[in-house]
Amino acid sequence: MTSGVSISVAGVGKTFADGTQALRPVSIDVAAGEQLAILGPSGCGKTTLLRIIAGLEHPDRGGAVLFDGRDVTRLPIEKRNVGMVFQSYALFPNMSVIDNVAYGLRVRGMARQARHAEARRVLDMMRLSELSQRRIDQLSGGQRQRVALARALAMKPGVLLLDEPLTALDAALRDELRAEIDALLRSLEITTIYVTHDQAEAMVLGDRVIVMEKGGVAQAGSPRDIYFKPANTFVAGFIGSMNRIDGPITGGMLACPAGHLPVRAADAASASVRFRPESAKLVPAGQGGLTLEIERVHFLGATQRVYLRHAESGLALIVDGNSRLDLVPGTKVGLAVDPSNFIML
Amino acid sequence: MTSATRFSVILILPLTIVVVAFFLLPMAELFARSFVSRNGGITYAEILATPRYLSSLGATLIVAALTTVITLALSTLVGLLLARSRFPGRSLLLAVLTFPLAFPGVVVGFLVILLAGRQGLIGEVTRLATGEKLVFAYSMTGLLVGYLYFSIPRVLLTIVAAAEKLDPALEEAARSLGAGPWRVLSDIILPALRPAMLASGALAFATAMGAFGTAFTLATNIDVLPMVIYTEFTLNANIAMAAALSIVLGLITWLALAIARQASGASVAAAG
Ligand SMILES: Nc1ncnc2c1ncn2[C@@H]1O[C@H](COP(=O)(O)OP(=O)(O)OP(=O)(O)O)[C@@H](O)[C@H]1O
Ligand SMILES: [Mg+2]
Numbered sequence: 139m140t141s142g143v144s145i146s147v148a149g150v151g152k153t154f155a156d157g158t159q160a161l162r163p164v165s166i167d168v169a170a171g172e173q174l175a176i177l178g179p180s181g182c183g184k185t186t187l188l189r190i191i192a193g194l195e196h197p198d199r200g201g202a203v204l205f206d207g208r209d210v211t212r213l214p215i216e217k218r219n220v221g222m223v224f225q226s227y228a229l230f231p232n233m234s235v236i237d238n239v240a241y242g243l244r245v246r247g248m249a250r251q252a253r254h255a256e257a258r259r260v261l262d263m264m265r266l267s268e269l270s271q272r273r274i275d276q277l278s279g280g281q282r283q284r285v286a287l288a289r290a291l292a293m294k295p296g297v298l299l300l301d302e303p304l305t306a307l308d309a310a311l312r313d314e315l316r317a318e319i320d321a322l323l324r325s326l327e328i329t330t331i332y333v334t335h336d337q338a339e340a341m342v343l344g345d346r347v348i349v350m351e352k353g354g355v356a357q358a359g360s361p362r363d364i365y366f367k368p369a370n371t372f373v374a375g376f377i378g379s380m381n382r383i384d385g386p387i388t389g390g391m392l393a394c395p396a397g398h399l400p401v402r403a404a405d406a407a408s409a410s411v412r413f414r415p416e417s418a419k420l421v422p423a424g425q426g427g428l429t430l431e432i433e434r435v436h437f438l439g440a441t442q443r444v445y446l447r448h449a450e451s452g453l454a455l456i457v458d459g460n461s462r463l464d465l466v467p468g469t470k471v472g473l474a475v476d477p478s479n480f481i482m483l
Numbered sequence: 484m485t486s487a488t489r490f491s492v493i494l495i496l497p498l499t500i501v502v503v504a505f506f507l508l509p510m511a512e513l514f515a516r517s518f519v520s521r522n523g524g525i526t527y528a529e530i531l532a533t534p535r536y537l538s539s540l541g542a543t544l545i546v547a548a549l550t551t552v553i554t555l556a557l558s559t560l561v562g563l564l565l566a567r568s569r570f571p572g573r574s575l576l577l578a579v580l581t582f583p584l585a586f587p588g589v590v591v592g593f594l595v596i597l598l599a600g601r602q603g604l605i606g607e608v609t610r611l612a613t614g615e616k617l618v619f620a621y622s623m624t625g626l627l628v629g630y631l632y633f634s635i636p637r638v639l640l641t642i643v644a645a646a647e648k649l650d651p652a653l654e655e656a657a658r659s660l661g662a663g664p665w666r667v668l669s670d671i672i673l674p675a676l677r678p679a680m681l682a683s684g685a686l687a688f689a690t691a692m693g694a695f696g697t698a699f700t701l702a703t704n705i706d707v708l709p710m711v712i713y714t715e716f717t718l719n720a721n722i723a724m725a726a727a728l729s730i731v732l733g734l735i736t737w738l739a740l741a742i743a744r745q746a747s748g749a750s751v752a753a754a755g
Contacts, residue, residue, distance in 0.1 A: 194655055203735035215658045222659040228652035232674035241670075295659060 142329030143206040144170040147192065150201035151353075152186050153177040160186040162354045163201060170206070171327040175344025177334060179376065183353040184333045186303055191331060192299050193218045195275050205296065218311035221290030221328075223227075223300040227282045229274045233284050236261065236270040241295040260292045264322075287319065291326070298323070298330045304339065316342055337377055341365070356406045365414075371483050374412055380481075381455045384411050395451035403478045410483065415458040417479035420444065426472035431457065435465050446473065517726035526727035536711065536728065543708040544735070546623060547691035550630040557631075558677065562642030566649075577643070580636050588633070588696020595629045595701060596620045613651050623705050629697040634687035638680075644680035646672075678747035685743030691738040706733050717728050 144167070151163035161183045168174050176184050189195040191203055193215035202211045210218055228240050236257050237244075238466045243253035261267050264284050269277065277285065283303055290298060303319075320343050323330050332343050339359040340347050348354045349364060349372075356376075357369040368374035385394040388407045392399045401411055423429055430446040430453070442461040447454050457473065465471075530536045546607040551558075565577070583591070598619040599605045609617035619625050649672065657667045695709040706714075708728060716725035 192659065194658075216661050216663055219661075220659055221655060224652045226650060226652050226654035230653065230657070230671060232671075232677075241657070241662075245661040245666060289656075291662070347705060381547070394546060 141273050142171045142298075142308075145297060145329060145331070145386055145406060146202075146204035146207070146209065147191065148185070148202045150187070150190055150197040150203065152195065152201075153198055154188060160353055161197075162352075164355050165197075166348065166355070166358070168329055169356055170330065173212050173323055173332065173345045175332045175340035175347045175352060176343075177337060177340040177347055177349035177377075178356075179335060182334075182350040184350055187299060187350075188299050188301055188331060188333050191297070192220050192222055193316065199229070219293065219297070219299040221293055221295035221353075223283075223286045223290050223298070223303045225302045225305055227286040229282055229285055229289070231274050233274075235272050235277070238274070238285060239270075239289045239292050241289065257288075257292055261289045264288045264291075268366050274288060279307050280315060283307065283315060284318075287322075291328075295476040296329065298328045299331070299333075301333045302335070304336070304377070305334075312336075312339075319343065324419070333347045343399050349376065351376075366481075366483070368481060374481060379415050380412050380457060381415065382410055383455075384408065384410050385454065388423070393405070394453065396430055396448040396473075397426075399427040399475060400477050401478075401480055401482075403482055409430050412481040412483065414481075415443065415456045415476050416441075417471055418455070418457045418475045419458055420459055420463070423470040423471040423472050426474035429470055430473060431470050432465055432467050434467055437461060446471070488637050495656060513726050516723055517730050520723050520727075521721055526723050528733075529724070530727060530731065534685070535706070539706040539708050539711045540731070542623070542705055543732075546626055546630065546705075546707065547688050549627055550634055551688040552692040553627075554631060554634045554687050555680055558635055558639040558642050558678065558683075559639065559673075563646055563672065565639075566643050566646035577640070581637060583636050583708050584632050586633065588629075588694050588698075589700050590696075591629045591632050592697040592700025594632065595625050595697070596677075599625055599628065603612060621701055625701055626698060626705060626707070629701065630691045630694060634690060638683040638687055639681040641679050642676060645676050649675055681743045681747040685739050688739045692736045692739075693734060 140343065143397070147164065147166040148163065149163045149165055150267075152161040154157045164187065164296040166174075174186065178184050186195065190197050191325065193203075193213060197211065199201070202209055204210065205218070215222075217483065224277070230241065236377070237261055238255060240248075240253040240257035243256055244250075248256070258267065258270065261270055266284055266288060269285070271280060274285075283306075285301070286343065287300075304315055307315065315417065317341055323343070330343075332339070334340050334343075344361060345407070346358065347361055347364050348358045351372050357364055357373045358423075359367070359369075364373060364377055368377060374380050383392065383394050383399070385392050385408070386405050387393075387401060387409050389405065390400055390402065392401045392403075392411055399411070403409065403411075428448075430448045432444060432455060433454075434445040436443040436445075436460065440461060441458050442463070442465075444457045444459060444465060445454065455473070508544040508662070517526055518649050520529050530540075546551045581595060586594070597603055599618060600618070601616075601618055603618065603620060606616040619628075630715070653671055653675070654667050657671045663672060693709055694707075694714065698705075698707045698710050699713075712725050712732070715728065
């Protein structure tokens with residue numbers, strides 16, 4: 139298929155007629171063929187940004203959208219050759235599956251036989267061939283989702299834009315389709331922007347992830363960077379689970395009511411250190427820097443999540459660890475954290 | 484008889500009585516009386532042989548069909564605009580548009596005379612502008628204007644309601660696939676509105692076929708079928724012919740409604 143176009147979003151902001159500032163001016167570059175995930179809480183402007191890139195919404199004055207260096211800011215969506223997948227799928231109820239998939243080619247004026255042949259090829263690729271004559275209301279949610287993707291791909295778009303395409307599906311199907319979409323997109327090398335509020339989706343599908351907060355970009359980076367090196371407290375709190383301990387640092391030691399932890403940081407009267415649940419280790423009480431009580435244990439199969447609590451100060455921490463370890467709530471344990479695993483913000 | 488079936492029989496009994504007494508019996512009587520004409524012939528054959536009846540039937544069909552087509556075209560256009568725009572006073576406008584629904588046909592006829600009658604508004608304006616008075620209240624056009632006046636609000640409101648239920652993403656999806664505004668209209672929006680258009684259009688047709696008050700008030704030179712039935716019945720005391728014409732009128736109207744129900748039912752099912 140076609141290789142994708144590069145996208146450049148330059149100083150794009152959006153204030154709606156009612157005064158809502160949905161987007162503070164943002165600038166984003168997406169390389170040709172890159173898979174970009176946009177992640178953020180509800181209302182942070184993800185859909186608005188995607189719709190501006192698609193051409194369904196105009197940016198405020200001064201903002202520009204470029205495809206392969208060409209300014210498309212004033213070009214309506216029907217002239218941009220973007221494929222779109224909507225959360226509601228937006229399949230045409232008055233057409234069969236194959237006519238849905240062939241619709242874009244029909245608009246382009248391709249003859250019926252040729253466009254159906256092309257649509258059948260895409261349906262084959264998505265393993266939907268048996269459904270080609272079905273009506274839309276005869277499809278399951280997962281099938282609708284795949285038809286919506288097939289319809290967008292049949293146009294061989296340079297850009298594929300997806301707005302929470304899996305949100306309406308149940309968890310198991312979501313995992314399955316996530317893997318399927320990932321494999322498909324990588325084989326097609328289309329430039330893809332994937333909007334989601336699901337971290338796992340963003341991490342799996344994004345070569346790069348942009349985390350948005352309140353109409354702005356909080357951080358842009360690889361999934362690893364976003365996870366291990368969050369740029370600010372918002373990203374640290376939003377992605378994954380995060381522990382936080384507050385206290386003064388003196389001589390490379392952080393003091394807190396539950397004990398002391400060695401840190402690589404300068405002295406400070408008050409500081410916050412953060413670490414992921416999986417970067418701490420449980421040790422026998424008395425060993426390690428901190429001593430806490432096991433409050434609850436959630437067995438998750440491959441791992442287990444241990445909720446620790448320091449009764450006197452109320453300090454609560456979580457630790458993910460080996461699920462074969464048999465832990466009894468109420469017992470005291472020690473906690474050790476390698477200083478290299480601390481995230482200082 | 485189990486108590487459950489006895490119970491349902493008790494429930495069904497009153498309905499049966501009402502249906503038989505007020506619906507089936509008069510219908511049967513009308514039907515029975517509609518065959519043998521006053522001169523001992525067959526009424527339906529006489530209808531086919533009498534130019535006055537045939538032209539009345541033709542005129543009625545034409546007025547009803549024109550009313551339906553014009554109403555649907557105008558209402559769809561305006562309905563789509565109204566459904567998509569938000570402006571101050573919008574709900575007031577929608578409420579005002581339902582006003583004609585409150586008028587009986589006689590009042591509508593009266594309004595048409597005020598508008599386009601011999602002393603009408605349009606007549607005055609055209610007399611001042613061109614020296615010629617334009618008067619069309621008593622013609623086919625006047626009747627058409629009257630029918631439009633009470634069919635447009637009904638159809639318009641149905642279409643606004645249907646258009647507001649459309650998922651805006653459908654249109655956006657079509658545009659993302661390269662469709663311009665006209666293609667979106669013909670491929671996506673009109674098919675989605677089809678059930679509403681068929682149902683409300685059929686109702687407009689049926690109403691226009693049977694409308695009496697407006698035609699009566701306008702006292703026109705056009706004989707629409709309901710007027711002919713009235714004349715046969717009251718002035719000529721030709722009950723057989725009145726009955727036969729009523730059956731013809733009823734059958735045509737019923738057929739229009741049935742076709743619309745069939746078509747809109749099928750497409751509603753297809754639309755999920
Ligand atoms: N047409 C509009 N008019 C006014 N405000 C709008 C409009 N569309 C969106 N907004 C507002 O802009 C902000 C961003 O909305 P947007 O839909 O982009 O969020 P989102 O990140 O996609 O959220 P979600 O995850 O819930 O879909 C929200 O505060 C929203 O209420
Ligand atoms: Mg959204």
